[in-house]
Amino acid sequence: MRVVSYALVLAVCFSSFGEIRGDVKISTHDLELTKGDEHNVSLQISNCKEEIQLIVQHDDIVNINPNVIPVENKTETLVTLVVKAVGAGHSEIYANVTNREDLQDVYLRVTVNKIPSLDTISTVIGWIYFVAWSVSFYPQIYTNFRRKSVVGLNFDFLALNLIGFSLYSIFNIGLYYIDEIKVEYNARHPRGLIPVLLNDIFFAVHAIIATLITIIQCYIYERDGQRISLTAKGIMSFFGVIILISAILCLSNVVHWLDFLYICSYVKLTITLIKYIPQAYMNYKRKSTVGWSIGNIFLDFTGGMLSMLQMIINAYNYDDWVSIFGDPTKFGLGFFSVLFDIFFIVQHYILYRATNYEENP
Incomplete structure (x- = not known):
């Protein structure tokens, strides 16, 4: 990130x-x-x-x-x-x-x-939510390891997460390391800065590794016959066709590779909007959150809240409210994720606190 x-x-x-x-x-x-x-x-x-x-x-x-x-x-x-x-x-x-x-x-x-100290506060908040989001993968990994089971963890969520972070990594690495793409970006934005930092690359690559570890656990531990749904396969196939066509257009010099990276980022944003739905629906069907780590949700909630807080502080300090309300994508995605986190917390502590769900022996 x-x-x-x-x-x-x-x-x-x-x-x-x-x-x-x-x-x-x-x-x-x-x-x-x-x-x-x-x-x-x-x-x-x-x-x-x-x-x-x-x-x-x-x-x-x-x-x-x-x-x-x-x-x-x-x-x-x-x-x-x-x-x-x-x-x-x-x-x-x-x-x-x-x-x-x-x-x-x-x-x-x-x-x-306006206030220099707000810059320091913003930087501290940025590192805290960076750590919170980075660590948020591990409670689920530990829960799977402790239970020797991945029952309760939705495979559609995992698959969409892997694709989303893979595309996010492609976008970050391309803009940060590939000279041809950096030249194209500078040509379009002569006075702009490359909007990717080294910690963005670290977070995205780390997220892929943590997601892959969780996927490996799905092959090792009890999963009660769960598979990726046909709906998720259809969505991922649709995204795959978009990426493939975009790559072919780039190879044919119809569009630039920078445009390809932007398309990857748009697909990633779309995945972020929909990836929580399968897990929320699975909890509803089972009337249980057993197997779904609430620690992951608290860390994700912390990261999302602090991310939005940082944006608000920066908008005030630089009189740049347009960055939030004029281009609401980033703020909206953070807000949407926090809403799902709140919904998961309600499911865990209120709706399904006294669950009758029992795992198969």
Whole structure:
């Protein structure tokens, strides 16, 4: 899983005119500020014969001084820009130079928050839910080992989980390690950051391994004749056809491999939405949660709640509520998972607390 950040982008783009192309270098590409802070940024300008005007997209978020750089009859000029954060959020500052093309590699990313300590709290919360989600696989593994049985654990849930985390791993590894895909991503998002961290890869791969261990237990221990249902096989076959067609289109150069990774992520999101349904229905049919680890649910619930809390803290600290309400996918998935966790807790402690279910000897 990946921990979410919100950036204030300060992009200063320059270009050239005529036979002599001006060269502009900026002293840093990344800057972290708190509302009210000021920071100096240096521009080294060579062979630039035109006045440069800096246009602020949102002057209620960031100011820059000077915003006009006059013509200098010098081969090389060093200009100090004072960047002041007047509000949390994200904005862009453009360089307007007549008859010049922008240089996309000259930019400054600035992160502006309201309260610095909230950043620390957000980081701590991120690591706690990362650990909670990573450890959440093991109560079920231990329960299976202790009972020497997987009766009560739904095989459809396991199969969908394995496919979902496999696709999630493909997405993370592709974006993090494959240069061709990273180049394509940077071409589409020139000032964006690769949205995958190393811990995202670790979590996804670890989830696959833990799920495979659980699946191996299903072959070793008593399972009372349970198999993957025809419905789940149909759903997985449908997803398989989508992935296969997408791969063929990539190999035929119809779409890019980055698009293939996005398709993998969309399938994974869909699986996350439906994977809990078979287990919940199985508990209902058996009128029992015996064999389904409640420890797994508590850890998943903890991770989901803290994940949403982190998103809310970051949205407040960076005035970026659009990240939640404008693109509700991640928040919605976390909320949906927490709702299922609450439903499982109700099944375990209220609905089927006094169960009459008995396992076959």
